Amino acid sequence: MDLLAHLEAYVATADEASFSRAADRLGIAQPLLSRRIKTLEEHFGGSLFDRSRRQITTTELGLLLLPYARDVLDRTQRLRRAARSARRSRVRAVGVPADCAPAALARAIRAGTERGITLGMRELPPAERTSGLADGSLQYALVRTAPEQGALRVPLGLASAPGQDGTGTGRPGTGRPGTAGRPLHLEELRPRRGRGAATAAPPPLLLLTEDELPSVEDRLLRSAARAGLPRGRIRPAGPAATALAETLAGSALLLCAEPFARRHGAHWRPLADRALHRGYDVRAAQVRTDASGVPGWLAALLASAVGAVADGHDGHGGPGGYGGPGGYGGQDGDGRPESATGGQDVPARLAARG
Template sequence: MDLVRHLRYFVVVAEELHFGNAAIRLGMAQPPLSQRIKRLEEELGVRLFDRSARQVRLTEAGRLLLGEAREIVTRVERLRELARHGEGGLLRIGVPPDLAASVIAALVAGFRGTNPDVRLVPAENWTADQVTALAEGTIDVGLVRHPVSAPGLEFGQMLVQPQGVLLAEDDPLAGAGEVHLADLAGRELLMPPKEGEPGWHAETLAECRRHGYVPGQVHQGAGLGLVLAGQAVAFGPRADIPGLAWRPLLGSPIACRLSTAWRAVAGQRKDWVAEFSAVAVRTLKESAGMSEEGVAPARRISVRPGMVA
């Protein structure tokens, strides 16, 4: 068990006295948070919270532990800051697992062009995991999919990419000029994992229902195997992928919104974070067809199997 991480979860729950609010603050789902608090209680051999349907309260043992837990978490964060300062020119970034390799390469090349002495270290994580990693200081800046709400984070410029629908090339809708969401009735849908992208998941399914499309089943993942097999459809940017057909959605009801995110206190990496954010905006516009206005360029872009160009 990662004791420090579990103590940090405990501190946040103790400050919120509400598992749902604490989960939002940590950028994770509530059930895993409850399980980790239970694991911590089992490890320590004490009950830390009195739980009821209406209220969460600290036990006497929880109150005694809280001050020590805060000090431990603060000291570990300080050690991590000192270690990062010793690493010199290193900026750790989070990127979505479905971001195209060509876009990641363009991000690294663009940043290196203005900061040749700083090495970018990308880590592939979904938005919720990036929020947690930013709070814990294990990454310096992330590229997150909205909507996302996390206290203590700042966000860069929002860029928007309208999504079309990806279908098997022999799907009857593959020959349509535009597809209405309601035309997808009866088809199953492939989306990024709900725990990793809770905001995008909820917002997209709500928009589908509003336009008359209720998926028969929602699959979770980043690859497009189910779409290639004709068992599901997926939303994504305009792309040429063998075996698949991409069609625009009437009225562009589904859109992917991305921005950079970082902790409000970025320490000595503040300038690097700002520079990376600027590079990310340029790269997402030029290499991923994103825009401030939410209208993607007409040109086609090739992507790896995934949802973000």
């Protein structure tokens, strides 16, 4: 028995003193309402209404139980209102990489607030972002993919101490701290053996947690092997603060995105091999009550937060590259790459991928 529906029939009939008017009030057929009243009377073991007169009246049992029935229906209404309010105000968790730009995440939070949505940013490793979407603990997330497959591409490069050229050889750089120099080929990281060359061991290449994925490491190791770099030179960075300290001190090179290096005052050069860049998709949870997917405004702001670029920005100088007109080198007032904040190409690519 649907107790709530039966109690609604009971209370409406007591209020209207008529089966027909009560049925009209509830928007149901009168025979259905009569059956509900009859079932409820059998459940309580007594008549709720006296049907012996032309106008029905509530029996003594009916009057006794009526306040309790009203209380149950009132509490049910309050419960429903509380549930609706909770759905509207619930925090929607968004899984993001640990090296996202805080200013861009703040813009996403503000944009959600303007739309009546509360976003909670959660910094998580790639595997936990994927599992969070599967189990519903995350509503949205930036998911790592191969750079040639993802809707978003984030150029990676090597951060080094200010004033160096990004190869760890001690040669002076040409750009100011945080700016992108010419694309870097891994072959340039081999120490030079000429007369007067430094004999110190070459600095290690450190991988942030965001890039400690088997597929990413495999690509990097294979590229390093082709470039003649020893496998042991590439190792996990550990805590980001320690890795940055080693990098800024000139004792390590850090594989990272340009916005991350720039925020910490390091020199940065993009890797020439696009296969070593990061790929991302912005995805919604698999367990959802609707099929609305990822809002376009959120996808564009998350793309900005990770430093994604348009497909035409290939990491090389000249038009469409890092150094030319329309390239990745342009930034707005709070450090966003212009190509990542325009928002026109990002939603289109995401929509094309479903």
